[in-house]
Amino acid sequence: MMRPLRRRIGVIKHEDVRAQTAAGLAPHPVGDYVRVIPVGGCEEIGRNMVAFETKNDIVIVDMGLQFPEEDMPGIDYIIPNISYFIGKEKKIRGIIITHCHYDHIGGIPHLVHRLGNPVLFGSDLTLGIIKKRQQDFSTAPLRTQVITNQSQLTLGAFRADFFAVSHSVPGSLGVVLDMGLGPLVHPGDFKMDPDPHSLTPADMDKIKALGDRNVLCLLADSTNAPLPGRQLTEGEIQTNIEEIVANAPGRLIIGTFSSLLSRIQQVIWAAEKVNKRILIEGYSMKANVEIAKELGYLKMKRTTLISSKELPHMPAEKLVILCTGAQGEDNAVLMRIANREHRYLRVEKGDTVVFSSSVIPGNERSVQRLKDGLYREGAEVIHYQMMDIHAGGHAKQEDLKDFYRMVKPRYFIPVHGNHSFLKINKKLALEVGIPEERTFVPDNGAVIEFTAKGGRMTGEKIPTDYVFVDGLGVGDVSEIVLRDRQIMAADGMLVLIATIDGRTGRLVHNPDIISRGFVYLKESKSLIEDVRMRVRRILQDRDPNQPANEVYLKEKIRNEIGQFIFQRTERRPMILPVIIEV
Ligand SMILES: [Zn+2]
Numbered sequence: 001m002m003r004p005l006r007r008r009i010g011v012i013k014h015e016d017v018r019a020q021t022a023a024g025l026a027p028h029p030v031g032d033y034v035r036v037i038p039v040g041g042c043e044e045i046g047r048n049m050v051a052f053e054t055k056n057d058i059v060i061v062d063m064g065l066q067f068p069e070e071d072m073p074g075i076d077y078i079i080p081n082i083s084y085f086i087g088k089e090k091k092i093r094g095i096i097i098t099h100c101h102y103d104h105i106g107g108i109p110h111l112v113h114r115l116g117n118p119v120l121f122g123s124d125l126t127l128g129i130i131k132k133r134q135q136d137f138s139t140a141p142l143r144t145q146v147i148t149n150q151s152q153l154t155l156g157a158f159r160a161d162f163f164a165v166s167h168s169v170p171g172s173l174g175v176v177l178d179m180g181l182g183p184l185v186h187p188g189d190f191k192m193d194p195d196p197h198s199l200t201p202a203d204m205d206k207i208k209a210l211g212d213r214n215v216l217c218l219l220a221d222s223t224n225a226p227l228p229g230r231q232l233t234e235g236e237i238q239t240n241i242e243e244i245v246a247n248a249p250g251r252l253i254i255g256t257f258s259s260l261l262s263r264i265q266q267v268i269w270a271a272e273k274v275n276k277r278i279l280i281e282g283y284s285m286k287a288n289v290e291i292a293k294e295l296g297y298l299k300m301k302r303t304t305l306i307s308s309k310e311l312p313h314m315p316a317e318k319l320v321i322l323c324t325g326a327q328g329e330d331n332a333v334l335m336r337i338a339n340r341e342h343r344y345l346r347v348e349k350g351d352t353v354v355f356s357s358s359v360i361p362g363n364e365r366s367v368q369r370l371k372d373g374l375y376r377e378g379a380e381v382i383h384y385q386m387m388d389i390h391a392g393g394h395a396k397q398e399d400l401k402d403f404y405r406m407v408k409p410r411y412f413i414p415v416h417g418n419h420s421f422l423k424i425n426k427k428l429a430l431e432v433g434i435p436e437e438r439t440f441v442p443d444n445g446a447v448i449e450f451t452a453k454g455g456r457m458t459g460e461k462i463p464t465d466y467v468f469v470d471g472l473g474v475g476d477v478s479e480i481v482l483r484d485r486q487i488m489a490a491d492g493m494l495v496l497i498a499t500i501d502g503r504t505g506r507l508v509h510n511p512d513i514i515s516r517g518f519v520y521l522k523e524s525k526s527l528i529e530d531v532r533m534r535v536r537r538i539l540q541d542r543d544p545n546q547p548a549n550e551v552y553l554k555e556k557i558r559n560e561i562g563q564f565i566f567q568r569t570e571r572r573p574m575i576l577p578v579i580i581e582v
């Protein structure tokens with residue numbers, strides 16, 4: 001049976017949203033105000049983007065992508081909806097990118113030029129990876145400016161400063177924006193790692209000092225808010241990785257995300273400790289490692305990395321292969337190795353394969369099949385969750401509460417996560433004493449407004465319906481296309497071809513029927529014959545004195561045959577009538 005369509009698909013049109021918004025628009029308050037608008041990332045993990053807007057200025061933080069859900073066949077990813085900003089391009093003073101993960105940078109190539117190409121601010125590593133990715137898209141050059149945790153910027157009415165946060169990638173920065181009503185703090189993805197020797201130490205002093213700045217509002221990462229306790233430190237993760245690398249008896253194949261640079265560094269250090277060498281496989285991972293190495297974020301001995309040419313001379317027990325291995329990333333190498341589709345890498349007996357426990361989110365059966373395949377080839381499989389993009393890099397409950405106690409915000413907005421994550425995160429804020437009426441749990445597109453009198457949810461909602469990226473196209477796959485794909489995926493399709501005489505409208509020969517994914521024609525002869533008979537009757541029944549109206553006839557065939565098939569089979573294949581006039 002066809003799955004019910006999710007409500008957000010195909011129901012809301014841009015125009016409708018605009019009309020609603022205009023009708024329900026609250027008048028702007030007298031005096032200074034700042035509006036906080038989470039454009040994406042508040043009903044899902046992904047497509048993170050928050051806008052901060054005053055009378056004359058807009059600053060955007062992050063512009064990410066979201067990987068599609070299972071009922072979105074053929075969609076590569078989803079990006080934030082920027083309709084609200086069209087016509088306001090001149091107000092945009094800059095886009096600050098907190099770090100280089102795709103759920104924070106992935107929308108840039110598709111959106112930044114449509115916003116008037118504002119300057120992108122980010123750490124050198126963040127911008128390096130954004131620029132590298134931009135080469136895959138033929139657009140005008142980006143305007144970028146490197147910032148560090150010491151930078152201070154003036155962006156229209158906003159003063160911006162930054163603090164380093166600990167995350168699973170170096171170069172992650174938290175953002176402080178102030179337009180006069182008090183600092184708005186957006187740490188991006190973060191965890192608490194006080195160890196100054198960590199790969200990504202947090203600026204603990206700066207974070208504590210925020211507590212004395214009378215912070216107006218804190219936006220906080222909810223990714224790991226449902227998890228009790230504390231997140232592992234990078235040091236603890238290093239120990240775990242060292243164990244895995246040292247204990248692999250033969251080759252070790254590690255599938256991970258190409259932007260998970262802290263893990264890549266840790267694998268490199270672990271390998272060097274036991275004199276193993278590393279082959280990096282996968283275009284995006286190689287590129288990211290190159291950039292990070294050049295900028296000094298990745299440290300390694302000159303001899304640690306080997307090329308594929310050296311591969312035949314490497315003893316198995318001395319080799320670590322680091323590759324991309326997660327769904328959603330271009331050409332996941334691990335999948336190709338497991339499926340024997342890789343050019344020169346095969347799984348061999350004695351290999352140990354490591355992958356993040358959620359290689360294909362929500363698709364356990366494929367993971368199981370992959371695992372079975374690897375075992376069949378004689379490999380051992382280890383799940384290590386920290387190889388996942390969202391594991392290990394985000395603060396858990398106790399860390400979050402510590403952070404809130406340090407920052408002491410007057411208002412609190414949980415972001416980055418599904419609605420339930422946001423609600424749980426809000427509870428944590430209540431536990432540290434932030435009053436309930438000063439917490440706002442937003443949906444995407446909610447507008448939260450602050451004035452000298454305080455903050456409130458305005459009830460206004462900007463457009464947030466999905467923008468799909470499909471191949472190189474953006475937004476050209478509409479909800480209708482997606483619905484067609486869903487129908488075809490669920491019940492298949494049936495093509496009914498009728499050839500008629502252009503003058504008389506009479507059928508020239510028996511209608512042809514083609515079925516894909518619906519029924520096997522040979523085994524459903526009587527059903528197909530009944531369909532054929534009905535198509536014939538529809539075409540014969542029309543008034544012979546009227547010219548054949550193709551649109552009308554097609555519609556009639558689609559409706560009547562659709563109904564007939566549903567009665568007989570309880571399926572709703574897509575029906576495509578084709579009328580050829582000769
Ligand atoms: Zn991240």
Ligand SMILES: [Zn+2]
Pocket residue numbers: 048101103104189416
């Ligand atoms: Zn994120």
